[in-house]
Amino acid sequence: MNKNCWDHHRCGFGPHECNGSEGRVCPAAVHEHADGFLGGENGGRACYFILGTVCCGEGAKPQKEKQKRCKSCSFYHILNAKYGKTFSEHNFLRYVVNSENRSVY
Numbered sequence: 775m776n777k778n779c780w781d782h783h784r785c786g787f788g789p790h791e792c793n794g795s796e797g798r799v800c801p802a803a804v805h806e807h808a809d810g811f812l813g814g815e816n817g818g819r820a821c822y823f824i825l826g827t828v829c830c831g832e833g834a835k836p837q838k839e840k841q842k843r844c845k846s847c848s849f850y851h852i853l854n855a856k857y858g859k860t861f862s863e864h865n866f867l868r869y870v871v872n873s874e875n876r877s878v879y
């Protein structure tokens with residue numbers, strides 16, 4: 775089974791968890807159109823491409839700051855090393871668009 779970002783970081787913001795007084799989950803955990811991308815649940819292996827993720831308890835960041843933070847993340851490096859060019863924004867967006875089209879029919 776592939777680990778998702780919330781499993782890797784043990785942050786408590788996964789789709790089956792409820793962290794904090796607000797009971798919120800990370801946007802990656804509920805991004806259903808990313809379900810299955812690189813073998814993850816929802817956006818669990820696409821967190822780098824999803825804005826507003828709650829990485830290590832930190833809230834939403836502007837895209838540039840988020841990507842800088844992600845590039846120092848061990849989970850990012852694991853995915854990048856394992857999937858190489860497949861781990862790209864282009865492939866993620868294509869996957870999401872195809873997922874959205876499948877859900878319509």
